[in-house]
Amino acid sequence: MAVTDKLPGHLFSPRGWGLLAAGVVSLLAAQVMGRRDLLTLGILLVALPLVSLASLRVLKPRFKVYREFSPSTVETSATATVRLAVARTGMAAGQVSMEEHLPPRFGKSPTFRFPARSAVGGTSRYEYHLRSGKRGQFVIGPVTAEFIDPFGLALHRHAIDDGDLLTVTPAAVELPSTGLAGARGNDGVTATRIRANPSDDDVMTREYRHGDPMRRVHWAATARHGELMVRQEESVTTPEATIILDQRLAAFSRGPGSVFGGGGEDGRELVTSEAFEWAVTAAMSVSAHLVERNYALRFLDPAGGPAFLHSPSAPEPETEEYSGAGGLQSIAESLAAIHLTGPHHGPHVHHDDGGRAGPESSDTLRRQADSAPDSTPRPFDDRLMDKLSAHRLRGPVLAILGHLQHQDARSLAAAAAFGANAFAIVVTDHPRGAQANQDTRDTLEVLRSGGWRAVAVTTATALPAAWSSFDQGDAGAASAAADVRRGTGVGR
Helix, strand or coil: HHHHHCCCCCCCCHEEEEEEEHHHHHHHHHHHHHHHHHHHHHHHHHHHHHHHHHHHHCCCCCCCEEEEEEECCEEECCEEEEEEEECCCCCCCCCCCEEEECCCHHHCCEEEEECCCCCCEEEEEEEEEECCCEEEEEEECEEEEEECCCCCCCCEEEECCCCCEEEEECCCCCCCCCCCCCCCCCCEEEECCCCCCCCCCCCCCCECCCCCCHHCCCCCHHHHCCCEEECCCCCEEEEEEEEECCCCCHHCCCCCCCCCEEEEEECCEEEEEEHHHHHHHHHHHHHHHHCCCCCEEEEEEECEECCCCCCCCCCCCCCCCCCHHHHHHHHHHHHHHHEECCCCCCCEEEEECCCCHHHHHHHHHHHHHHCCCCCCCCCCCCHHHHHHHHCCCCCCCCEEEEECCCHHHHHHHHHHHHHHEEEEEEEEECCCCCCHHHHHHHHHHCCCCHHEEEEECCCCCCCHHHHHHHHHHHHHHHHHHHHHHCCCCCCC
16 A cells, blocks of 8 residues: 555556556566466556546546635635536546645635535536635636546546636724714715705705605795695715825835735735735725715825726726725725735845745745836826815815825825815834834824824724724824834734
8 A cells, every 4th residue: 555655646546556567567477488368468457557548538528617606705704605516518427526726825625526416407516615814816726626437547637627716805894983074964975055045036946755844845836837846955965085095015115024925826926014904904994984974985096096006806997986885895806906016125025924935936026016117107296186186175085105205295295285184094014213203203294284184003003093093183193103103002
C-alpha cells in the first residue's frame, strides 16, 4: 500500500498500477524463459490500462454545471448559500467523484458524487455554505470531476466548468441619527414654500387624494373642475449628499507594512490597508444611513471623477449618482473590490496572512496601484470644485480621507462653501511620532478654518463614535483628535 501511495494518483487506480506491474513482470519472464504465452499475457496486461486511459481522454463524459449564489452578493461575515446543479450532456458514465474548487480562505473544498441519490431527470443538485470575513471578489469553482473506466483501471480528472464570481460587499455599521440634514425632517425631505400668501389666481392645485386635510381644499377650483381640488402650496425636494472617497495609495501607506494585498485570490488580489478598509466600511455605512433617509448620493474621488471608476466590481464604473435601494446595492458592489490607486512610494507591501511578500508579489501589487495614468488631475483641484459647485448647497458634503498633505488640506478647505454642511473624517494609521501628531492637528485646523467639521480617527475608533462626534461641536472633534494623538480610540 505504501508503494502505491507514492505512484501518481491521477493516471491509474491501484488496480491499474497492479496490472501494469504484472505486465512488466510477465514481459521480463517471457524474455528470460523464452515463453511466447508469457509475452502475449504481458502485452495484454500492459495494453489494457493504457487503452483505458486513452479512452477516458478521448471519450470523456460531458457535463453542464449551473451555480447559484443566495444572496447573489453577500456581506462580509454573512453566510452565502451555493446551489449546484450538475447535468450530464454527453455519453453516459458511472459514478463520478466531483470536487468544487474554493479559494483557500473558504476552507476545505466540498466533494460529492454524481449522480446524487436524489437526482431528478438526470440532474443532480447539491448545496453548501460559504462565509468570508473580508470583502472582495472570489472565483468559486470550477467543479473538477474524476472519471474511472468501466474496468476501474484508469483515472482522469478535469474541470467541467469555468467557475463563477462571488462578490463579497462590506457590511454597513448602523450609525446614530445626527444633525447632518440640517433643517430637514427625519425622512430627509424638505418642504419648499412656493408662495408665502398664495392668491386664488396663482395658487397651484391638484386632485384631492385620500388623507389630504380639508383645510387645503380650493373651493373655487373645485367648482370649476367639478371634482374636489386641493392647494398644492408645497413641493418636496429630494435631499442630496456628496461623498468624497479618498483612495490614493499615498494617503493610506504611511508606515512599514501598512499596505497589503488581500480580499481576493486567483489574480484578484486587492491593494489595501487597515486604514483604507476602515474608510470603505465608513463609506458603506454612511451610504446606508443616508439612503434610509431618502438621500440621493453622489460619489466622487479626490480628483472629482467617479469614485468607482477603477473598481473591478463596479456594475457601472462611470456612474456618480445613486438613489434608492438599487443605488445602495450598486454602491455596495462597487465597494466590494475597490482598491488603492496612484503611485507607490515605498516597499511596505505584505500579504494579509502575515507573511512578507517577495519581490515578485510586491511588483504585482505596485503595478495594480499604478493603474492611474500620470495625467491624472491633482486631488482637490478645480475639477472637484466644479463638480461641487454644480450642486451648490443642495445638501451636505462628506469627505472620507487618508493622510493629507498641507497643500491638499488647503485646497479641500475651500470646498466647504459648496455644501449645506461639510464633514470630514481623516483616517490615520496609529501615528507614533510627534511630527505625525502635529501633521494631524495641522490638517484638522486647516479644514476647520475653511468651514469643515473635521475629526481624525484611527482604525481602532468605533465608526458610530466618530459619526456622533459631528454633533458634539468643536469639543467633540477636539476630543477625538486628542484620542488620535495619544494613539487610542474606542474599540470596534
